[in-house]
Amino acid sequence: MKKIFFFAIILIACKPNKETNKSTDFEIGIIADCQYCNCETQGKRFYKQSPDKFKSAIKELNTKNLDYTIHLGDFIDRNFESFDTVLPIWNRLKSKKYHVLGNHDFSVQDSLKPLVASKMGLKNRYYSFIKNNWRFIVLDGNDLSYHGALTYEKEKETDSLFNLLKINNEPNLQTWNGGLSSSQLQWIEKELKDAKKNDEYVGFYCHFPAGRVGEAHNLWNYKQFLQLINSYNNVKFYFNGHNHNGDYLEKNKVHHITFKGMLDTKKASAFAIAKFTKDSIFIQGYGRETSRRLKIN
DSSP: OHHHHHHHHHHHHHSOOTTTTSOOOEEEEEEOOOOBOSOOOBTTBOGGGHHHHHHHHHHHHTTSOOSEEEEOSOSBSSOGGGHHHHHHHHTTOSSEEEEOOOSGGGOSOGGGGGGHHHHTTOSSSSEEEEETTEEEEEOOTTSBSTTTOOSHHHHHHHHHHHHHHHTTTOTTOOTTOOBOOHHHHHHHHHHHHHHHHTTOEEEEEOSSOOSSTTOTTSOTTHHHHHHHHTTOTTEEEEEEOSSTTOEEEEETTEEEEEOOOTTBSSSOOEEEEEEEOSSEEEEEEEETOOOEEEEOO
């Protein structure tokens, strides 16, 4: 009897602790708004300097053991041929690579817009992937927009959303912003339900911010998006680009970070490495990017 009792104790002690194993440490690279074109400088935007900054960032990121690197949109500023300058640099990365679509990525000839996603190596414009009990959800904020809506149905839904929001005259209702379609919102809800069911943390990537009220760069229907995620306490962060000045706020225990644009300023760059641990995400900023700790429990 004693032997059986002792064996039972060993089994209990050896049983995996789901909470303990929830998030094994790993690191990722983050870049926002490389935004290259062979164009003259405009204000703080030094387009021609972006490739050199990009090369330096990739060189540094390749010294780390990263699980993946993500670019948060506006890989180029304009002209389809701009991809041919920055894609070879991007492809030097040793880690896995993911893209978020930005508004400027669609600043190409209308006939070439359907080719943008595939040129950037994307099978789908919005998608998700899982790493160590984290579900990373990549949004397409250009789904409804005046630059990236590529079907008649999406163009019609774009007009409907824009006209509906126009009534309140909010500052983010700009033609260089965009929104999430009803089909994408339904897909997000399914992803959130699956993550909850599987006991996964959730992190969102998008080009457009969705946190601060009155922010001119926000997704058009950011309030609808926030209402959707508010009932899911496993959502831990929302990372984006678009506003090159950067920003941070914590809202309903979700960390919203707007990463600073790489192309701004003549010499200083901006990119980051994020280390995921059991209870925190540590952001190590390079150049203009801010270092910070995000608590996730």
